[in-house]
Amino acid sequence: MAEVKEKVPRQKMPEQDPGVRKRNFKEVPLGYPAETAILEAGRCLQCKTPGCSKGCPVGIDIPGFIKEIASKNFEAGIAKLKEQNALPAVCGRVCPQESQCEGGCILGKKGESVAIGRLERFLADWERNEGKVKLPNIPAPTGKRVAVVGSGPSGLTVAGDLCLKGHDVTVFEAFHKPGGVLLYGIPEFRLPKDILFAEINYLERLGVKFEVNSVVGKVVSLEELFAEGYQAIYVAVGAGLPYFLGVPGENLIGVYSANEYLTRSNLMKAYLFPEYDTPLVRGKNVIVVGAGNVAMDSARTAMRMGADTVKIVYRRSREEMPARAEEIHHAEEEGIELFLLTNPVRFMGDADGRLTTVECQKMELGEPDASGRRRPVPIEGAFFTMPTDLAVISVGAGANPLLTSTTPALSLNKRGYIVAQAETGKTTMKGVWAGGDIVTGMATVIQAMGAGKQAAASMHAYLTMGW
Amino acid sequence: MYKILSKRELAQGTVVENVISAPRIAKKAKPGQFVILRVNETGERIPLTMADTDPDKGTITLIYQVVGKTTALMKSLGVGDGYQDIAGPLGKPTHIEKVGTVVCIGGGTGIAVLHPITRALKEAGNKVYALCGARTKDLLIMEDAMAAASTECTLCTDDGSCGYHGFGTDLLKQILDREKVDLVVGIGPVPMMKFVCAVTKPYNVKTLVSLNAIMVDGTGMCGCCRATVGGKTQFACVDGPEFDGHQVDFDELAKRLRGYSDMERQSMELFEHKCSCK
Numbered sequence: 001m002a003e004v005k006e007k008v009p010r011q012k013m014p015e016q017d018p019g020v021r022k023r024n025f026k027e028v029p030l031g032y033p034a035e036t037a038i039l040e041a042g043r044c045l046q047c048k049t050p051g052c053s054k055g056c057p058v059g060i061d062i063p064g065f066i067k068e069i070a071s072k073n074f075e076a077g078i079a080k081l082k083e084q085n086a087l088p089a090v091c092g093r094v095c096p097q098e099s100q101c102e103g104g105c106i107l108g109k110k111g112e113s114v115a116i117g118r119l120e121r122f123l124a125d126w127e128r129n130e131g132k133v134k135l136p137n138i139p140a141p142t143g144k145r146v147a148v149v150g151s152g153p154s155g156l157t158v159a160g161d162l163c164l165k166g167h168d169v170t171v172f173e174a175f176h177k178p179g180g181v182l183l184y185g186i187p188e189f190r191l192p193k194d195i196l197f198a199e200i201n202y203l204e205r206l207g208v209k210f211e212v213n214s215v216v217g218k219v220v221s222l223e224e225l226f227a228e229g230y231q232a233i234y235v236a237v238g239a240g241l242p243y244f245l246g247v248p249g250e251n252l253i254g255v256y257s258a259n260e261y262l263t264r265s266n267l268m269k270a271y272l273f274p275e276y277d278t279p280l281v282r283g284k285n286v287i288v289v290g291a292g293n294v295a296m297d298s299a300r301t302a303m304r305m306g307a308d309t310v311k312i313v314y315r316r317s318r319e320e321m322p323a324r325a326e327e328i329h330h331a332e333e334e335g336i337e338l339f340l341l342t343n344p345v346r347f348m349g350d351a352d353g354r355l356t357t358v359e360c361q362k363m364e365l366g367e368p369d370a371s372g373r374r375r376p377v378p379i380e381g382a383f384f385t386m387p388t389d390l391a392v393i394s395v396g397a398g399a400n401p402l403l404t405s406t407t408p409a410l411s412l413n414k415r416g417y418i419v420a421q422a423e424t425g426k427t428t429m430k431g432v433w434a435g436g437d438i439v440t441g442m443a444t445v446i447q448a449m450g451a452g453k454q455a456a457a458s459m460h461a462y463l464t465m466g467w
Numbered sequence: 468m469y470k471i472l473s474k475r476e477l478a479q480g481t482v483v484e485n486v487i488s489a490p491r492i493a494k495k496a497k498p499g500q501f502v503i504l505r506v507n508e509t510g511e512r513i514p515l516t517m518a519d520t521d522p523d524k525g526t527i528t529l530i531y532q533v534v535g536k537t538t539a540l541m542k543s544l545g546v547g548d549g550y551q552d553i554a555g556p557l558g559k560p561t562h563i564e565k566v567g568t569v570v571c572i573g574g575g576t577g578i579a580v581l582h583p584i585t586r587a588l589k590e591a592g593n594k595v596y597a598l599c600g601a602r603t604k605d606l607l608i609m610e611d612a613m614a615a616a617s618t619e620c621t622l623c624t625d626d627g628s629c630g631y632h633g634f635g636t637d638l639l640k641q642i643l644d645r646e647k648v649d650l651v652v653g654i655g656p657v658p659m660m661k662f663v664c665a666v667t668k669p670y671n672v673k674t675l676v677s678l679n680a681i682m683v684d685g686t687g688m689c690g691c692c693r694a695t696v697g698g699k700t701q702f703a704c705v706d707g708p709e710f711d712g713h714q715v716d717f718d719e720l721a722k723r724l725r726g727y728s729d730m731e732r733q734s735m736e737l738f739e740h741k742c743s744c745k
Contacts, residue, residue, distance in 0.1 A: 174554060175554075175684065176551070176552035176554070213552050213553060214554070215555070215685075215686060218495070218555065218556055218557060218686075219491050219492060219495055219555065220495075240686070240687065241688070242688070242689065244700065250700070251693055251694075251695060251700060251723065253722065253723060253725075253726035256691075257689055257690040259688055259689045259690065260683060260690055260691045263683055263684065263689055264683060268511065268512070268683070273730065273734075274730075274733055274737055275509060276509045276511075277509060277510050277511040277536060277537060277734055278512075278683075279727040279730035279731065279734075281726075352725070353719065353722030353723065353726075354726075400687055400688060401687075401705075402687055402705060
């Protein structure tokens with residue numbers, strides 16, 4: 001039996017052709033057909049002590065749901081998946097599986113790991129497309145009210161988990177639609193918004209309430225939420241303060257933070273202008289500064305907006321690029337160029353204040369720095385310019401002080417992030433938990449969800465037993 | 468949905484006042500703060516500073532000039548209609564304290580923004596001169612409200628059709644020459660605010676301006692509204708909207724405000740075309 005299994009290779013994901021997809025916003029990977037999923041699921045060795053589940057921040061019983069796929073029992077498979085994860089269609093698409101579940105797969109030691117992420121996505125898509133979405137049994141109401149601040153992946157996880165415990169959960173979102181970074185940050189071609197809204201709709205059907213346009217810290221404080229009758233609060237407002245480079249010319253028209261560029265495109269649907277009202281500069285020669293996943297999303301968006309050239313400009317080398325290998329691969333397939341060991345030093349514009357040119361300096365790698373990566377060192381005199389009419393700065397984000405600055409009882413670290421206990425998410429303010437990027441700094445969707453999971457367990461214990 | 472409770476055209480049909488039901492915002496809003504509004508599902512998010520609030524009735528008052536598609540769309544809505552989204556109150560409130568003598572100088576719809584600030588400064592015990600200007604009489608707004616909110620209110624028009632014939636900055640200069648002024652608040656179009664700051668600079672009088680930058684989220688998350696103040700980049704939405712006018716790079720602000728003018732024109736033409744086809 002084992003021999004047969006080894007002969008089946010890791011099943012390829014059908015994808016839109018790069019030449020076509022680089023000009024449309026439709027999803028890139030098309031998803032496994034059922035027979036492919038069954039074939040792929042059959043590769044799983046059903047390890048007694050599975051390495052995959054250990055690598056999952058939300059602790060999904062991975063061999064369990066894969067076994068159900070292999071035996072064509074999709075309904076049981078999705079039920080198993082949803083025991084631990086309320087957002088499988090999202091996670092199956094955006095998790096960095098290679099460094100988590102798939103990284104722990106025994107098959108990966110010698111050959112290729114089981115395509116766990118693709119199988120997760122398959123089950124979630126199957127359930128949604130077949131109209132099989134079922135609501136689990138929800139216990140009798142406990143009468144306890146919970147406020148969740150922020151509707152990103154961490155907040156949604158807490159909301160789902162606590163709703164399933166019978167608590168009355170309201171999620172407050174500053175924007176006009178829930179989803180957080182899943183909505184404003186991740187582009188349609190990686191995470192179609194219909195799918196996100198379906199996942200949010202599932203939470204609403206569980207009983208989660210959403211209050212949009214609610215900037216907590218401005219329209220209502222945490223103290224006032226307690227006064228309104230909420231007994232526990234989860235703060236998951238994300239790391240929403242974009243970093244810029246601090247070089248001359250950065251306020252020219254055509255220079256954006258990745259947050260702004262992606263928010264205009266994703267949340268406001270600027271790529272559908274003029275059907276949608278929000279405008280966005282359509283660059284012909286685009287540079288994206290930085291090399292993380294957000295940079296890849298920005299570069300690929302610019303290409304889809306009709307750019308002639310899109311360059312990733314990064315001061316270190318390919319080895320240090322923080323983006324997932326798959327994202328870099330997809331970007332390169334779509335014609336995005338990598339300008340490595342290159343650092344922008346100045347933006348220049350015309351009389352109207354529009355960006356026309358970027359000046360860069362070549363770099364070389366020196367000794368390792370505090371992050372353990374080799375420090376990029378400027379090469380003296382090695383300057384060059386490039387014509388550029390759109391530059392997206394994607395060099396990370398810091399802690400947004402909007403809520404924390406109005407909540408003195410929350411202790412912050414020196415970088416402005418909320419201090420929270422590692423195992424529980426408890427903050428220094430009674431009845432308040434925190435998790436996701438506002439605690440850790442910019443991280444992944446699934447890490448934020450993992451923090452939510454832990455916090456939800458701790459909050460449930462508090463609501464039933466006390467602080 | 469945020470319902471429109473009243474609608475009034477203030478000036479030649481181009482300046483409109485809406486009283487809108489928004490109880491949570493009304494309860495919290497302070498002078499100088501703004502909201503972000505989205506008219507409908509396909510709409511953009513625009514910042515508007517509140518001209519007034521009534522916490523008891525749960526209403527906020529917005530005054531806007533029709534300058535493009537979004538404001539034209541807003542004007543097409545009547546009492547009983549509503550705006551899909553309004554988020555706020557955003558930005559730092561005006562720092563209100565008793566300083567002595569204050570001149571509040573407003574131009575165009577900037578007067579609407581200036582109104583609650585003027586009233587609060589007077590209520591704090593200041594002697595408040597209000598100078599309200601517009602191109603012509605028909606474009607002048609809130610004359611009575613500003614008279615009530617200030618100690619002494621003077622109107623002026625560029626063409627002399629109402630009040631003093633000339634710029635408000637002429638009157639500002641007269642007051643500065645005449646008596647000691649402790650604070651000037653100037654709110655209006657960018658060239659006007661720039662001019663106000665140029666006038667007050669030699670007198671070394673602290674001058675506050677309110678920057679009407681383009682915004683998206685209004686919570687410091689995107690940096691769209693960045694402006695150079697004192698040589699440093701500041702976000703108008705969270706660091707402002709009010710800044711020390713003597714430190715503001717108005718030329719950069721003016722350019723950034725024109726950043727999307729081509730697309731705005733295209734949007735407006737499509738909208739007008741659609742309207743005329745009805």
